[in-house]
Amino acid sequence: MNPIIRKKLIEVSIPLEAINVASAREKSIRHGHPSTLHLWWARRPLAACRAILFAQLVDDPSSWPDRFRTEEEQDAERKRLHKVIERLVPWEASNDEAILNEARWEIARSVAWGLGEDPPAEGNGNAILDYLQTKAAPVYDPFSGGGSIPLEAQRLGLRAYGSDLNPVAVLIGKALVEIPPKFAGKPPVNPRALAELKRGHWNGKGAEGLAEDVRYYGQWMRGEAEKRIGYLYPKAKLPDGSDATVIAWLWARTVRSPDPAAKGAMVPLISSFLLSSREGSKAWVDPIIDAAERDGYRFEMKTGKLTKADEERLRVGTKPTRGNFICLLTGSAIDEEWIRAEGKARRIGVRLMAIVAESGRRRIYLSPAAKHEEIAASAKPEWEPEGELFAKALGFRVPAYGLTRWADLFTQRQLTALSTYSDLVQEARSKCEADALVALGGADDNRLRNGGKGAVAYADAVATYLGLGVGRLADVQNSLCGWEITKTQVRHLFTRQAIPMLWDFGENNAFGGAAGDFGISLNNLARAIDKVPASSPNSTITHNAAHELPFREVVISTDPPYYDNVGYADLSDFFYVWLRKSQLDIWPDIFRRLTTPKDEELVATAGRHGGREAADKFFLDGMSKALECIRSAASPQAPTSIYYAFKQSETNVDGLTSQGWASFLQAVVNAGLAVDGTWPVRSELSNRMRGQGSNALASSIVLVCRKREPSAAIVTRAEFIRTLKVEMPEAIADIRKAGVGPVDMQQSVIGPGMGVFTRYSQVLEDDDSTMSVRTALTLINRVWDEIENEAAAAFDPVTQVALTWFESYGFDTKPSGELIALATAKDTSDKALFASKVFKDGRGRAGLTPRPELPGDWSPESDKSPTIWECVQHTARALAAEDGGQLAAAQLVKSMGRMSSDALTLADLLYKIASRKGWQQEALVYNELAQEWPKLENLANEIEQGSRFDTPDQASLL
Known part of the structure; x- marks a missing residue:
């Protein structure tokens, strides 16, 4: 059975x-x-x-x-x-x-x-x-x-x-x-911890013992590295003659000037001369033209006050226009084509622009010193990562400028530091194994990859984390790390999912005790180990x-991967080339290739698959195959949940019809899965709409899927639309009831709509061809609009007039004649509109009453003819109040009775109008109101029961 x-x-x-x-x-x-x-x-x-x-x-x-x-x-x-x-x-x-x-x-x-x-x-x-x-x-x-x-x-x-x-x-x-x-649950094995254990000092749990050993052997690595290459990171000499630790060296890439007047000088490509924009501690680089200097110029550091005009001038560096630099010496243009040609010929150089040191917990900005440049140039790494960057990888910009090898993304000093640390991972592993043999014994000499749990496997585990620590270090020790003028520190490379070109960059001190120091990366990594669940040994x-x-x-x-949004394989090669050096002995099967596998990666990379159309077919076929396997492996006792990245900008008037989204849903259909629901999960709050526009918001739509029945029917386009119209109204009401805000409704409505579409084995068009997902999405969106329009048609006349006015004019005033015509069309009068306080009578002009001007004592119970418009606007007004806003809003919701559902529908409609018109602040009001509505209903129930109040009468004091 x-x-x-x-x-x-x-x-x-x-x-x-x-x-x-x-x-x-x-x-x-x-x-x-x-x-x-x-x-x-x-x-x-x-x-x-x-x-x-x-x-x-x-x-x-x-x-x-x-x-x-x-x-x-x-x-x-x-x-x-x-x-x-x-x-x-x-x-x-x-x-x-x-x-x-x-x-x-x-x-x-x-x-x-x-x-x-x-x-x-x-x-x-x-x-x-x-x-x-x-x-x-x-x-x-x-x-x-x-x-x-x-x-x-x-x-x-x-x-x-x-x-x-x-x-x-x-x-x-x-x-x-x-x-x-x-x-x-196991204690650490390092000698320091063993000594403490003898004194009864270990009280750790979970993976805390493992984390402690990662700290210990990582600190040993750092100490050894400083002994071997610390000379490459000299102290800075302050104006008073004292020494200070360098935080970062700031470099500018240079290119030979195309202007003959510059006489072949290597001139800097600098995006900004400003190094600190902090009030009271502004710092900038001042380029000095001096024929006696190398290439005819030098850099001097300046600090102090700046006028707004001077600060704006400094911010553009030698790049006053997008794409073009200027020659520092002659002012002539250096176009992108010239720079790319010089880069591909490997004629781009670097020059030290400034030194940032730390003294007394404050930043000290120093002019470049020849000794520091000479020491940096003396670094000779014994090993560098192999491999070429894929020039057509998603988000890769550097190959166009001659940085074609992974080794090209690092200075010689950075290559020396990272290769030294990579070698030290294996040395630390040997030390850990020797210590673990003392602490754990040698009964199990299986490697970690073979299921071992003894001293050998434990050393493999510690070395795995240490290798990841070197990977983390590479993210802040490369020549594509920019200098943050507000935080006054070097930022890491992967602030986004790309490898962009950077002209002036910051080189962290590998032993500076700040970002870029292995000890800092190590400590953050160990904290993460401390917090993992460390349960379920299988x-x-x-x-x-x-x-x-x-x-x-x-x-x-x-x-799963999102169409062409992230090129994981190409991006991860940045880390893979370093991890392979330290991890090949520990995980030989995982790191057997020189680079990560690319051919099977389910990303629609046009450059890899021969164009957009071929890339789309590759993605669709591959994702369909993967989802078919998922369908066969999934337990029937639970639905399958699939996250899929989505951006608001992937919408148009016909709904969600981006190529990636449509291709993914088509793969779901091809795999025999039926969509049972969609939930928009976002990691950006709706209040980010302020000043950014709704397209700044990004979500993951979680699809809830079940296996489609083998006996699923075939229906016509007309039958599909008819079923949508029957089932979607209730489904949309349930979505609102669950607290989905208007900003997320378009994604959420996909759920019940695609639930209908994927219920059938086929939906046939009028010519008997199979309906595509793209067409289904368009129809779902149209039916949703029809449902919303029907709901609006059922509103009271005053609300209908207000809704139409809002869509045309917002809260602006217009000649009263326009309101009279509109009121007549909706079978009401301007007098009724003014009496309701929904509209203001301005003696020949009329407009919607702004929320701040609405009477504060209004209630649906006290109003003889309450309208849906008043329910929404008064609740929004109450919710925004600084004192007791949520309780007051909940009291209003409680008083609405059956009008509450219509009010929520109106809030959604007002959001759509405001968003479409670009009224972001107004859109935010209705989105937040709709999201809060379920809470207000719950609070309304508690008010009715008196469960949130000390006395039964306290709720009435709102």
């Missing part, structure tokens, strides 16, 4: 706002966050992964009508589960065992009920974990990337599996998910393509 398939919470509702708030906040978390272990691009927020997995595994109350008999009981239970998620998603909850055990028990309860068993006792953490490890289906991510999904599955007590084609991603995943549980991260799924009957949650 086939098991009963029960609907999961994610297929009905989730507390989206709480998830998005936690996801956005997580971007500011640094200490202990897994992202500080090693960089990976487009990493999903842990909060979102944790919440989605929870909702994917916990049954919706409607699945148990014998336990939750009425819709009211089901709603109450759903809200309780939402509260669990709200407690679960903040960063502080990620290591709070009480909260985690609460969430684990909810998952275990759903598993137990499905098996006809009793769940483990609440509060018994060990019993809950044991139950989940043995009875719950494992979670598997076949595109595991930076490891966020399997890591959060492990945090929730589940067996966690992941795989990736990219070796760098696999190593990061192993370091986060697979390695820590093998050595969880968790694994494997190295294979997504269509080579090694598992069956697993719960799948995954974040």
Whole structure:
């Protein structure tokens, strides 16, 4: 007998706002966050992964009508589960065992009920974990990337599996998910720790012992490196004759001037002469023309006050126009074509522009010193990374200027430092193994890759993290790191998913005790190890393509590559060439190639696949194949969740019709998956719309999918549209009820719409051809517009007039005649409009009453003819109030009764109008109002019950 398939919470509702708030906040978390272990691009927020997995595994109350008999009981239970998620998603909850055990028990309860068993006792953490490890289906991510999904599955007590084609991603995943549980709870093995253990000083837990050894052997590496190459990093001589530690050397690339008057001088290409824009400590480079100097000029540092005009002049450096520089000596143009030609001929040089030192916790800016240039030029690395950059890689700009080898992206001193540290990883591993043999004994001499857990494997583990530490160091020790004039520090290369060209760059001091020092990278990395769950010892991260799924009957949650947005393979070669040097002996299978595999990577790279059309076909075919394998491996007991990156700019009047989005959804359809819902998860809060426009917002749309029935019907275009019109109104109401704001509605409406489309094996056009996903998306958007228009037509006449006026004029005033004509068309009068206070009578002119001018004592209960427009505007006004805004707004919602649903619909419509018109501040008001609406309804219920107040009458004081 086939098991009963029960609907999961994610297929009905989730507390989206709480998830998005936690996801956005997580971007500011640094200490202990897994992202500080090693960089990976487009990493999903842990909060979102944790919440989605929870909702994917916990049954919706409607699945148990014998336990939750009425819709009211089901709603109450759903809200309780939402509260669990709200407690679960903040960063502080990620290591709070009480909260985690609460969430684990909810998952275990759903598993137990499905098996006809009793769940483990609440509060018994060990019993809950044991139950989940043995009875719950494992979670598997076949595109595991930076490891966020399997890591959060492990945090929730589940067996966690992941795989990736990219070796760098696999190593990061192993370091986060697979390695820590093998050595969880064990004390460190280094001599310093052993001495403390004899005195009873070790009280660590989880992977803290492993982290402590990574710190110890990493610090040894730093000390050894300074002994060997410290002479390459001299102190700076201050004006008073004292020495100071250099924070950074600031360099300018130079090119031979094309102007004959410059007599072949190598002139600087500088984007800005300003080095500090901080008030009270402005610093800048002053270029001095001097025929006695090398190439006819020198740089002098200046500090002090600047006029606004001088600061603007300094900010443009020798690049006053986009694409063109000017010759410092003659003022003639140096165009991009000349610079590229010189670069390809390898005739671009560098010149020291300034030295930044630290003294007494403040920055000291010094003019360049010949000795410092000479020492930097004396560095002779014994090894440099092999390999060429792919010139047509997504986001790569440097090959056009002659930087074609990975070694070209580093100064000779940086190559020396990174190769020295890479060699020291193996030396540190040998020391660790010797110490571990003393502490652990030598019973198990299997390598880590072979499942070993003894001294040899432990040394491999420590060396893995140390190698990742060198990778982190490369991100801030290369010649494409810019100087931040506000923070006055060198920024790392990968501030975005690209390798852009940089003309003036900062070179960090590898032993300066700040960013760019291995000790700093090491400490951040070790903090991340401290915080990983280190549970589920059977968790694994494997190295294979997504269509080579090694598992069956697993719960799948995954974040596949997004079409052509991130070229992971080409980007990760930057780290791979360094990791391979230190990790080949430890992970020979992962690092057997000279560079990362490219041919199978599911990214639509036109330069690799022979043009846009061929790249699109490659992506569609490959993603369809991967999703077919996912479909076959997925457990029928839980839906599959698939994250997919989305940008607001990928919309047009017909909806979401970007090539990448349409191709991905087509792959979902081709794979035999049915979309059961979509949730827009964002790591940017809606208030970023201020001053940026709605297109600044970016989301991941989480698709919830089930296997399409083999017996799925074939329908016509007309039948498809008819079904959309029947099912989407209720689905849209449920989406609003779940707290999805208007800014996310277009993505969310895809869910029920594609749910209808993917329910059928085919939708036939009028000529019997198969309807494409792109066409389906357009039709879904049109039906949604029709539903919204029908809803607006059912509003009261005053609201209809106000809505039409708002779309035409916003809150501007116009001649009263226009209002009279509009009122007549809607079967009302201007007198009724003025009496309602919705419009202002301006003696010959009329306009909507601005929110600040609305009467503060209005209530739907006291108004004889309340309108939907008033409900929305008064609630928005109350919500914005500094004192008691949320309570006052909730009181209004409580008083609306059945009008509440229409008010929420109107808020969405007003958002769409304001967004389309470019009224971003007004759009923000309605988006926030709609997002807050479910909270206001909950608060309204509490007001009615008096549960939030000391006395029954306190609510009436609002």
